[in-house]
Amino acid sequence: MARQALVEVKILEHLRERDLESTSNVVHMMDYFYFRNHLCITFELLSINLYEFIKNNNFQGVSLGLIRRFAIQLLAALRFLRKQHIIHCDLKPVTGLT
Secondary structure, X not given: OHHHHHHHHHHHHHHHHHOOOOOOOOOOEEEEEEEOOEEEEEEOOOOOOHHHHHHHOOOOOOOHHHHXXXXXXXXXXXXXXXXXXXXXXXXXXXXXXX
């Protein structure tokens, strides 16, 4: 596990070095350190996550225009990752849709 965490740090450093203008829509690692034999990674402070955003909207959903803006940001991030030859392992396809 410790080795995998260091691999992740190297990937995050690589992304930060290639996105100097912060235009790729990927979160940037600020630093990392060890605490009680655990690798801790610090990231830039961002706004609320999507769940909190929807919760603040009383779970009413969001407009099609906002969904479109989210999708464009996600696709830009995926394009950037592709150019870096990185596969994001947390993206999961939805199955069973008709």
